[in-house]
Amino acid sequence: xxxxxxxxxxxxxxxxxxxxxxxxxxxxxxxxxxxxxxxxxxxxxxxxxxxxxxxxxxxxxxxxxxxxxxxxxxxxxxxxxxxxxxxxxxxxxxxxxxxxxxxxxxxxxxxxxxxxxxxxxxxxxxxxxxxxxxxxxxxxxxxxxxxxxxxxxxxxxxxxxxxxxxxxxxxxxxxxxxxxxxxxxxxxxxxxxxxxxxxxxxxxxxxxxxxxxxxxxxxxxxxxxxxxxxxxxxxxxxxxxxxxxxxxxxxxxxxxxxxxxxxxxxxxxxxxxxxxxxxxxxxxxxxxxxxxxxxxxxxxxxxxxxxxxxxxxxxxxxxxxxxxxxxxxxxxxxxxxxxxxxxxx
Amino acid sequence: xxxxxxxxxxxxxxxxxxxxxxxxxxxxxxxxxxxxxxxxxxxxxxxxxxxxxxxxxxxxxxxxxxxxxxxxxxxxxxxxxxxxxxxxxxxxxxxxxxxxxxxxxxxxxxxxxxxxxxxxxxxxxxxxxxxxxxxxxxxxxxxxxxxxxxxxxxxxxxxxxxxxxxxxxxxxxxxxxxxxxxxxxxxxxxxxxxxxxxxxxxxxxxxxxxxxxxxxxxxxxxxxxxxxxxxxxxxxxxxxxxxxxxxxxxxxxxxxxxxxxxxxxxxxxxxxxxxxxxxxxxxxxxxxxxxxxxxxxxxxxxxxxxxxxxxxxxxxxxxxxxxxxxxxxxxxxxxxxxxxxxxxxxxxxxx
Numbered sequence: 001x002x003x004x005x006x007x008x009x010x011x012x013x014x015x016x017x018x019x020x021x022x023x024x025x026x027x028x029x030x031x032x033x034x035x036x037x038x039x040x041x042x043x044x045x046x047x048x049x050x051x052x053x054x055x056x057x058x059x060x061x062x063x064x065x066x067x068x069x070x071x072x073x074x075x076x077x078x079x080x081x082x083x084x085x086x087x088x089x090x091x092x093x094x095x096x097x098x099x100x101x102x103x104x105x106x107x108x109x110x111x112x113x114x115x116x117x118x119x120x121x122x123x124x125x126x127x128x129x130x131x132x133x134x135x136x137x138x139x140x141x142x143x144x145x146x147x148x149x150x151x152x153x154x155x156x157x158x159x160x161x162x163x164x165x166x167x168x169x170x171x172x173x174x175x176x177x178x179x180x181x182x183x184x185x186x187x188x189x190x191x192x193x194x195x196x197x198x199x200x201x202x203x204x205x206x207x208x209x210x211x212x213x214x215x216x217x218x219x220x221x222x223x224x225x226x227x228x229x230x231x232x233x234x235x236x237x238x239x240x241x242x243x244x245x246x247x248x249x250x251x252x253x254x255x256x257x258x259x260x261x262x263x264x265x266x267x268x269x270x271x272x273x274x275x276x277x278x279x280x281x282x283x284x285x286x287x288x289x290x291x292x293x294x295x296x297x298x299x300x301x302x303x304x305x306x307x308x309x310x311x312x313x314x315x316x317x318x319x320x321x322x323x324x325x326x327x328x329x330x331x332x333x334x335x336x337x338x339x340x341x342x343x344x345x
Numbered sequence: 346x347x348x349x350x351x352x353x354x355x356x357x358x359x360x361x362x363x364x365x366x367x368x369x370x371x372x373x374x375x376x377x378x379x380x381x382x383x384x385x386x387x388x389x390x391x392x393x394x395x396x397x398x399x400x401x402x403x404x405x406x407x408x409x410x411x412x413x414x415x416x417x418x419x420x421x422x423x424x425x426x427x428x429x430x431x432x433x434x435x436x437x438x439x440x441x442x443x444x445x446x447x448x449x450x451x452x453x454x455x456x457x458x459x460x461x462x463x464x465x466x467x468x469x470x471x472x473x474x475x476x477x478x479x480x481x482x483x484x485x486x487x488x489x490x491x492x493x494x495x496x497x498x499x500x501x502x503x504x505x506x507x508x509x510x511x512x513x514x515x516x517x518x519x520x521x522x523x524x525x526x527x528x529x530x531x532x533x534x535x536x537x538x539x540x541x542x543x544x545x546x547x548x549x550x551x552x553x554x555x556x557x558x559x560x561x562x563x564x565x566x567x568x569x570x571x572x573x574x575x576x577x578x579x580x581x582x583x584x585x586x587x588x589x590x591x592x593x594x595x596x597x598x599x600x601x602x603x604x605x606x607x608x609x610x611x612x613x614x615x616x617x618x619x620x621x622x623x624x625x626x627x628x629x630x631x632x633x634x635x636x637x638x639x640x641x642x643x644x645x646x647x648x649x650x651x652x653x654x655x656x657x658x659x660x661x662x663x664x665x666x667x668x669x670x671x672x673x674x675x676x677x678x679x680x681x682x683x684x685x686x687x688x689x690x691x692x693x694x695x696x
Contacts, residue, residue: 130465
């Protein structure tokens with residue numbers, strides 16, 4: 001089992017980018033490609049499957065060139081059947097393989113929901129641990145380009161609701177590599193959600209393989225007056241909001257969840273106890289969403305520490321619009337986060 | 346330019362044993378007398394078990410039960426064609442398959458008695474979790490076959506579903522994948538004419554279910570599902586073909602569900618006595634016994650011996666299943682993920 005030899009970084013050290021222990025800077029896109037390439041090299045049981053994953057674009061560049069190195073049996077273009085390829089990948093996973101199923105849009109995953117919810121998520125439980133489904137699903141979310149209602153959703157909460165599934169949302173290149181490798185190494189089915197707007201982000205990323213365990217958030221910026229808990233792209237909006245607030249002498253702490261399920265409750269509780277105020281910024285919708293879960297953790301377990309009501313920055317309750325004018329109104333930015341902070345300080 | 350036919354498909358139907366037990370010897374599969382005896386013994390055990398499970402349900406000692414009466418030849422004949430290293434993906438009405446593959450009988454009772462430990466399949470058996478959802482496991486068999494092909498393991502996956510299952514998208518997607526990648530998988534459709542109360546005609550306008558395979562680029566064959574020799578022969582050929590790397594096969598076992606869908610159903614509300622009676626005359630066990638008798642293999646003494654053995658095994662299974670200690674409530678947390686989440690770790694301590 002090659003995976004047990006890989007170093008795990010389960011720290012929650014503060015810092016935006018971990019350039020301290022890196023030798024070179026690479027993009028989020030390249031960090032993902034490097035993780036896939038290393039997984040394919042280390043373990044013959046790993047294979048990639050998805051629609052168009054070996055096309056010249058290579059899923060926003062994240063699978064580019066991998067077929068040439070590893071062959072079409074391991075970087076496998078699939079018939080267009082999202083439910084079918086999910087079921088086939090699950091079947092291969094229970095037979096001992098470690099498939100990485102790649103969807104260019106998270107919006108294709110609703111077609112796989114039966115296979116994910118009724119099968120992959122259930123078997124370990126139903127069989128008393130006898131059957132494992134070590135399946136990783138990469139799904140991409142995003143903003144803009146008129147991708148609209150059926151190609152630009154942010155569905156993490158759907159998956160995080162289901163016992164048996166794990167949901168990871170890396171915001172930085174370092175995390176993208178470590179969380180993806182951790183997911184491939186894990187015997188639990190895991191959905192890794194990437195954001196299109198992060199693909200060009202760069203930071204120092206170690207060349208060797210390493211794992212970030214699920215369930216460990218991190219502090220992106222330490223602060224004392226207010227906690228902004230965010231994930232994925234919203235971490236960057238939160239950091240910009242923290243800059244704005246800093247100009248007014250307000251010290252905001254930015255917590256990056258990294259893992260939506262399991263949730264790093266300890267980290268959320270500790271931050272809320274320290275600052276006494278909480279804003280949750282999520283890429284998804286408000287109702288029954290990730291922001292609701294984070295707010296509930298604060299209410300249940302850090303209530304005494306809260307000095308003000310919790311605020312949530314989420315999408316309005318409407319499908320994603322196509323028109324740029326509507327998009328601009330639709331997506332929250334650092335300005336809403338900063339304004340919300342103003343309301344509760 | 347004239348129109349021309351560029352593709353045509355034909356569907357073969359295989360019958361070896363008629364209702365009187367007379368076999369077409371030119372079609373006989375290669376089975377020794379010992380193997381025929383063994384098949385008969387499995388048959389008796391499967392039927393004895395099925396009968397007992399039904400009674401236990403009636404007495405309130407297990408929960409719901411899905412009887413296999415009438416479909417034993419389809420199940421045993423196909424399962425018998427596999428090697429121990431091959432993989433089986435059963436649906437919920439495959440107790441004949443499980444019996445044929447040596448699944449611990451008490452665990453089948455445990456499962457239908459509402460104890461999930463009954464599907465913690467013993468390590469030495471390549472049998473996948475029973476699929477209650479219809480048709481969804483077709484894809485898992487295909488994925489398993491993909492893994493076998495990739496690893497060059499020469500194992501075959503066999504997946505069981507019914508006529509109703511062929512209407513599901515998973516069936517079509519699975520067939521398409523298997524055909525496209527020429528995977529070592531055998532699709533066994535037990536066309537028992539009923540999907541609970543929905544008749545076969547309501548599933549598809551196709552004349553046979555076997556012909557669906559042609560659309561995916563491989564062969565489909567229909568066999569008399571009440572003829573264990575025909576079923577075995579077709580299955581053996583399909584398994585060997587798959588093992589040679591020549592791709593998948595769909596076998597439609599044309600049979601009939603003699604009993605209710607499950608113990609929660611009453612089939613007399615939607616089908617006629619005449620239809621059921623016509624199929625009673627086609628009982629798969631009776632014709633197999635007559636065949637063995639004519640062959641000089643079956644005797645009264647042999648029947649007595651296999652009956653007693655079966656009864657003893659089922660008695661033991663019943664006793665073992667009913668004496669199982671209750672599961673630990675903390676099990677529900679222990680196995681949900683490959684390892685415990687932080688919240689689960691705390692909850693475990695509270696149990």
